[in-house]
Amino acid sequence: MVRSRALSPAARRVLEALVQAGAAGLHGYDLCSQARVQSGTLYPLLVRLEAQGFVTAHWEPSEIAGRPPRHVYRLTAAGRRLAQDNPVLRSVEALPVGRLA
C-alpha cells in the first residue's frame, strides 16, 4: 500500500480526475484541465503510472468524424486503490474555521 504522502499534489489531482471520469476515461487535454496540471507535468506522470500498471492508455476513435484517434486514459483496479489511498490534500484555508479551533 502506498503511503499517503508518496504522491505529489499533481498526481493526486490526476488520479481524482480519472476516478471521477470512471469507465469513460479522459483525453490528455481534458485531464490537464480537470486536474489543473500543465502538460509538462501530466505526461511524465501518465507515462509513469501506465508503466506501473495504475493507468491504461488506449487509442480510441475521435468523437469528431474524420479526425485521428486520441489517447484515452483510465484507471485500473490498482489505480483506483492508489487513488483511494492518496486523496487530494485540501489546503488549510479551505477548511471550515471551526476545524481550526
Add this chain to the structure above:
Amino acid sequence: MSRSVRLIFGLVRALLPHEKREWSDAAAEEARMIGRPGQALAFAFGCLAWAAGEAIRSGLQKPHRQGGEDMGLAHQLRGPRGTGLVCAFAATGLGLFYMTSGGAPTGYLVMNAGAFAFGLVALALLGLADDRKHLPAGPINLLLGLTLLAVAIWGASAGGVTRWAALGPLIIQPSLMIVPLMAVLFARSRDPLSAAGVAVAALALALQPDRGVAGALAAGLVILVMVRPSLGATAAAAFAVVGFGAALAQPDPSPAMPFVDQILYSSFAIHPLAGLAVLAGSALLVAPALARQRLDTDERLGRLVFGGVWAGLIVAAAVGNYPTPLVGYGGSAIVGYLLSLIAFPRRAPSEVELPGRNASEATEDGGPVLCAATR
C-alpha cells in the same frame, strides 16, 4: 494545428526515446484539438519541457549497448556535440521562461523557438558537410568575413551603428551568427586564407562598430595563441585585438532594449527565479567548453576557442548594451551558438580512433605545439 505547434511537437518527438514516441503522438493529437492557439502553444511548450527532461535524463545515464539499436536523438545526445545541444536547449528554454515571466510578447518566444529549430537544421547540414570533408575553413572564413564587411557597409543602421541585416520581415545580427563559427573553424584550420577571413571580419566589426562581438572574437583568438601559438594564429589574433580596440574607440550609443540587453541584472527585478534562470542559462553556454570529454588536439583547441568566444559575449552583455545570448530575445545568437557547436565531434574518439600525436611534430603552419595530446 499551427505551424509553430507542429514544429514544437517535431522537436518533442525527436527528443524522446523510441519507446515514448507514441506518447508524443498522443500529446500532439491533443494539441490539435485545442481551439485556442495560445493554449495549444502553452500545451506544446509543456510537452517540450517534458521531452527535454527525458533527453537530459537519457544523456546522463550510462550508455548500454543494445545490439546497435537506434535509441533516437536521446542516444545521439551523449557525445560532445550532444552536450552542447542540450546546453543550448536548456539555455533557450530558460530564456523562454524568463521572457514569459516578464510578460514578453508571444512573438518573442516564437521567434527564439523558431531560431532554435532553424539552428538545429543548419547545424545538421553543416555536420553533413563536415562528415564529407566539404567544410574547408579557408574559403568559408573568407566568405563569411566578406559577408560581415558587406553588412558593415550596406547593412541596416540604428544610432550610427550598422550591424544588422534585414531579411524580409526579419532583422538579424549576422556577426552573432557568423563570428563564433568563424572562430572555431579557424581554431581547426589556421591556414592563411582562414586567417585572412578572420582579419576581414575584425575590420568589419571595427567599422560597424560591434564592441561585443569584436571583444569575443579577440578573446577566443588570444586563447588560441596562448595554447597553440603560430604565425597565422598570432596574426589573426592581432587583427582581432586591434579591431576590438578600434571598436572601443568609437561611440556606441545603442540603448538597452527590453528582453535583449542588460537582462543579467534587470531579470531579477521581474522575479528572483527569472534572474536565476538568466544566470543559469548564461552559465550553460560555456559548459560544453568545460565538459570533461576526451577530444583530440584540434578538437580541444576548438572547444577552448568556443568557450572564449561565448564567455566574451556574456561579459559584453554584462558590461554593455549587447544582447545576452540565448536567454534574451534574439534568434541570431541562438543560431550562432548552434552553428559553432560544429567545433565538437558527435562522439568522443575511442581509444582506437584517437590519433597518436607526437609533441615534437610541427603543425601545418609551422608553429610549435605547447599542448601535447594526451589520452
